[in-house]
Every structure is written in C-alpha cells, then in structure tokens.
Amino acid sequence: MKFFIDTANLAEIQEAHALGILDGVTTNPSLIAKEGIHGEEAIRNHYKAICDIVHDNVSAEVIATDLKGMIKEAEELAKIDDKIVVKIPMIQEGVKAIKYLSSEGLNTNCTLVFTAGQALLAAKAGATYVSPFIGRLDDVASDGLALIEQIVHIFHQYNFTTAVLAASVRHPMHLIQCAEIGVDVATCPLKVITDLLHHPLTDKGLAKFLSDHKGTHA
Numbered sequence: 001m002k003f004f005i006d007t008a009n010l011a012e013i014q015e016a017h018a019l020g021i022l023d024g025v026t027t028n029p030s031l032i033a034k035e036g037i038h039g040e041e042a043i044r045n046h047y048k049a050i051c052d053i054v055h056d057n058v059s060a061e062v063i064a065t066d067l068k069g070m071i072k073e074a075e076e077l078a079k080i081d082d083k084i085v086v087k088i089p090m091i092q093e094g095v096k097a098i099k100y101l102s103s104e105g106l107n108t109n110c111t112l113v114f115t116a117g118q119a120l121l122a123a124k125a126g127a128t129y130v131s132p133f134i135g136r137l138d139d140v141a142s143d144g145l146a147l148i149e150q151i152v153h154i155f156h157q158y159n160f161t162t163a164v165l166a167a168s169v170r171h172p173m174h175l176i177q178c179a180e181i182g183v184d185v186a187t188c189p190l191k192v193i194t195d196l197l198h199h200p201l202t203d204k205g206l207a208k209f210l211s212d213h214k215g216t217h218a
C-alpha cells in the first residue's frame, strides 16, 4: 500500500518524506487555503515546492467545473512538474475531462467519490486514481470502509488499472483496515502516519532495555 500525505504544509511533507515511507502528496483547495497561499502564481509555486520534496505523485485540484475550463487548468497544472496528478471532481463534466486528459496521457485523480457507481464511472473514463472519502462518509453515519471494500472488489473483477486511493483517512485504524482490504494508496494527515509508530509497550520495553544496558556498564 502506498502512503500519501494529505496536506499542503511543506514542513509536514518534509517530515513525512524524511521518514522514508512517503509515496506522494494529495492537496485540495481547502488545504491550500489553510496554508494562507493567495493568487494563482503563488499556488503554482507552492505546488512546485511540494514536487521538489517528494519523488512522485502530487495531486493538485482544478477549480473550474466546466469541461473547457477543467481541461485548460489541468494542462497548466501538468506543466508545473511531471509529478503532478490533476485532481478532477466527480461531476458529469469531470468524467468527460478525465476521459480527455487520460487519452492525452495526463495522470488524473477523481475526487469527491462517495459511491461505487461514481468510482466505476471514473475508472471507465480512465482515471489514474479514484478517491473515495472514508471519514466524510463516517461523519454522516455511512460506512466509509464498506465503500472502499466494494470498490476494490469491483475493480478486481474487471482488472481496472485505476488505483483505489482511500482519502479522508482520519485515524490509524482507518489505515490498517485499508491495508487489510488491499487498497492501492491511502492518504492521510501526518499525525495518522506518526500515530502508527507508538505503543506503550514499545516505550516501556525500550526504557527497560536501556536501563538494563546501563547496569552492564556501571
């Protein structure tokens, strides 16, 4: 399973990259706004700064919702760096945009996916990634992980090349369950990744090993 970090914060991306386990970054307009970045040029420069940190896979989302506008923006975003994956919303014009962009060889990530039917459409249009949002479904008393399982099952039936990118991953158990289901990628905030590191018995065990070692050198 690939690990992407879901943030536009450069320090967090650096920290996750330094762990040596980071496979990519996902952003969205809300995450960009959270960093206080204003203006098209500043946003483009920020995407470039992210691309300069990681090896590959930097999702950058279009703002337009009409076909022509989405294609124009996608092509501009793709020019920033070869690592850019253009994020397109799951709307009717978005499906057309994905079909066109994938035929042009651009990598796409279909975002805001909340049903298996939406995922199926994105895959048939040739999306590189499809992003079902686990946490936001859980927020409205639906089962986000059940959707992930359903999409993975459907994609395996037909050998779709579209990768399942579990998004809106909010806590470590979401990540573990995504791995059990066999998703291709999970994206989450830095804290969810670093939370995987910790267990009280690890800390207790290490403290004992170190104090016993000290005894052998007293």
Ligand code: G3P
Pocket (backbone or CB within 6 Å): 006, 026, 027, 028, 133, 135, 136, 167, 168, 169, 170, 187
């Ligand atoms: O980037 C899309 C998704 O991961 C957002 O997560 O926590 O805002 O629902 P969240």
